[in-house]
Amino acid sequence: xxxxxxxxxxxxxxxxxxxxxxxxxxxxxxxxxxxxxxxxxxxxxxxxxxxxxxxxxxxxxxxxxxxxxxxxxxxxxxxxxxxxxxxxxxxxxxxxxxxxxxxxxxxxxxxxxxxxxxxxxxxxxxxxxxxxxxxxxxxxxxxxxxxxxxxxxxxxxxxxxxxxxxxxxxxxxxxxxxxxxxxxxxxxxxxxxxxxxxxxxxxxxxxxxxxxx
Numbered sequence: 001x002x003x004x005x006x007x008x009x010x011x012x013x014x015x016x017x018x019x020x021x022x023x024x025x026x027x028x029x030x031x032x033x034x035x036x037x038x039x040x041x042x043x044x045x046x047x048x049x050x051x052x053x054x055x056x057x058x059x060x061x062x063x064x065x066x067x068x069x070x071x072x073x074x075x076x077x078x079x080x081x082x083x084x085x086x087x088x089x090x091x092x093x094x095x096x097x098x099x100x101x102x103x104x105x106x107x108x109x110x111x112x113x114x115x116x117x118x119x120x121x122x123x124x125x126x127x128x129x130x131x132x133x134x135x136x137x138x139x140x141x142x143x144x145x146x147x148x149x150x151x152x153x154x155x156x157x158x159x160x161x162x163x164x165x166x167x168x169x170x171x172x173x174x175x176x177x178x179x180x181x182x183x184x185x186x187x188x189x190x191x192x193x194x195x196x197x198x199x200x201x202x203x204x205x206x207x208x209x210x211x212x213x
Contacts, residue, residue: 016067151178
């Protein structure tokens with residue numbers, strides 16, 4: 001059985017509940033950091049897509065961190081502003097760089113977690129790229145499109161039956177991003193990807209491999 005570690009990451013007065021896997025390969029200095037969907041709609045680090053990607057990276061012996069935003073699960077604090085959530089992600093980046101001594105971080109976010117997590121892409125030069133699963137541009141507003149702009153590699157994954165992160169507007173939003181950028185459409189999948197977890201995880205992993213090998 002793969003061993004993971006339950007940790008609490010400090011963000012000022014907030015403590016964030018997190019689960020961390022350390023690669024057995026000491027030469028591997030990169031880590032996945034994955035962010036979950038909206039807390040007010042039941043999102044947590046145990047979401048089906050978050051778990052699918054997290055477990056895939058663990059199976060491939062890649063260090064990985066998932067966490068609960070403030071006010072979710074055993075994380076302290078309350079669900080307040082999205083600004084607070086951005087600092088939660090930054091605190092996790094700092095934890096990986098300063099306490100776990102990783103050299104590169106690959107971000108992955110799903111739905112609300114894509115908007116918040118991928119908006120920290122420029123926080124550190126050691127954040128090398130992101131994968132955004134069903135980025136809800138129309139739900140979140142233009143702020144997060146601006147924050148998630150970067151000249152680093154970006155991968156957008158979308159279900160063609162998604163009516164929350166509206167698939168009909170996907171190409172419009174994708175075209176607003178600068179290169180390098182890539183996308184993958186999951187035919188048959190809606191916003192929740194039930195039954196498509198393995199396919200999503202595999203596509204995210206393939207993109208990560210394309211960056212690092």
